[in-house]
Every structure is written in C-alpha cells, then in structure tokens.
Amino acid sequence: MKFSNEMPIYLQLSKVLALNIVNGKYKAGEKIPSVRDLANIYKVNPNTVQKALSELENLNLIYTERTNGKFVVKDYKVIKNYTIRLANEMTLSYLENMKELGIEKKETLKFIERNE
C-alpha cells in the first residue's frame, strides 16, 4: 500500500478503510482487524491507525467494544446512506472542477464516454 504525500496518511488510510466497508470487504456487524494488525497490514504506526479509525467512528461507520475490538456498524442502511452521500459529493465536486476548467456538462459527458 502506497500513500501520497499530498495528504496525511491517517486521512488516506481512513478513506481506504471506509471503502472497505462500503464495498463489503468489511461487512455490516463484522469485526475489523485490530489496530495492531491494521498497522502491520498497511505498514504504518498503530497511532496512525487509531487516528484513522477515530475518523470512521465519527462517521458512525464503526463502533468500539472497549476490550473486544472495533466493529462495522450493524445497520446496513447507515453504510448505504454513506455510500450515496459520498457518490453525490464526488459527482458534485467533479462537475464543479470540470466547470472551473471551462468544460460544461455536455462536454463533460464526452470525456466520460471517451474513458470507458
């Protein structure tokens, strides 16, 4: 796993883990790997993992059982809603960015067609 230097690692890691929840690698109600395991998996410091996970907890995507581990939230709707919110944010941001480049919606669609 490679991290960019354009953003703090803990934020990048947080996004990666959120994706794992969204795409079902970590399923609703399931336990996620321990802080120490994640640190090994992604070759970062346990403290960095903890910071990343606290982001996910703020998003209500995971919850903590103090001496047992951290778990994906049980209600799948929460995950689904998060997914839709993310998709909308990404779409809006994409369209805005294209607009800033002077590319209107009609042309934007051409760019999308071109990239299968």
Place this chain on the structure above:
Amino acid sequence: MKFSNEMPIYLQLSKVLALNIVNGKYKAGEKIPSVRDLANIYKVNPNTVQKALSELENLNLIYTERTNGKFVVKDYKVIKNYTIRLANEMTLSYLENMKELGIEKKETLKFIERNE
C-alpha cells in the same frame, strides 16, 4: 481564500493559480502578480507562494524573468493541452472512485443527471 488542512497550502495555492491560467484570468504571455502581491492576496507567506509558483514552473505553465516578474507561458497550446490533460485525469479518477463505491458507469451517469 480558505485553505483546507488536508493538503499543503502551497499545493492548494498552486492548483488555484493553475486554474486562473486555465480559465483565462491570467492570459497567455501576461505577467502574473508578484510573489509579494500574491502573498498579500491569498494571505500566505511569500515563501509559500514561491513554492507554489515553482510547481507551475515545473508544469511549464509560467516562466521567470529574473528581475522583471513571472509570466504565463506565451504558447496557448501549452495551456490548452494542460487543460485537457487535467480534465482527462479528473474524469478517470472520478470514474475509478465511483467504481470503488460499487457504482458502475450506467448508474454514474444517473448521478450526473441528478446534479444539474
């Protein structure tokens, strides 16, 4: 002008300035504001401006006349090519991100329609 803390300011500033070139606020061949002026405009340190501008110089979007100022590159084609490259990168990245959310191209188009 507000900067996020998710990315170094000099990179954010560099993107803003690149946009000013792309959308024609700073036209081909034109002089851009001095390092000190830009620092005042965006309320950042002159050193930060310099770092941002060196990014633009690496992209060949601007060039320097040592004691006269910095100028947008004269050849408009360079700017146009940069714009297209950016748009392609953004589109590709957007489609990949949506795919990671489990949203295929057909559904992605619906999201775009929904966001006029």
Place this chain on the structure above:
DNA sequence: CTCACTGTACTAACACAATAATACATCAAA
C-alpha cells in the same frame, strides 16, 4: 488464575510545512 488479545494513553524524537524577518542582486524608471 494465567496468558493473550483487545483498545487506549503517554512520552520522546524526527521531518517538514508554514510563518517570520531579513538580506541580496538585478533591472527599470524617476
């Protein structure tokens, strides 16, 4: 109970982005 595993907390050290304050060299204009 003992041991291994959890999350959590703390300190220390390092790297680097960012700010601040100067200083210098070059050119153009007054």
Place this chain on the structure above:
DNA sequence: TTTGATGTATTATTGTGTTAGTACAGTGAG
C-alpha cells in the same frame, strides 16, 4: 545615481503528522 520593484536565498521558530517504544485496563480462553 537613486529609488523601487522584481525574484531569490537564508535563518530561526512554530505547529503537527508520523514513528517508536512503552505502559495500563479490561476481557475471554485455556
């Protein structure tokens, strides 16, 4: 020539992301 503008370079300081190492408390299994 003098003045002011330009880019550039240097040094010091601050804040914080990251790593490293250690320690503690609670839980469950053997």
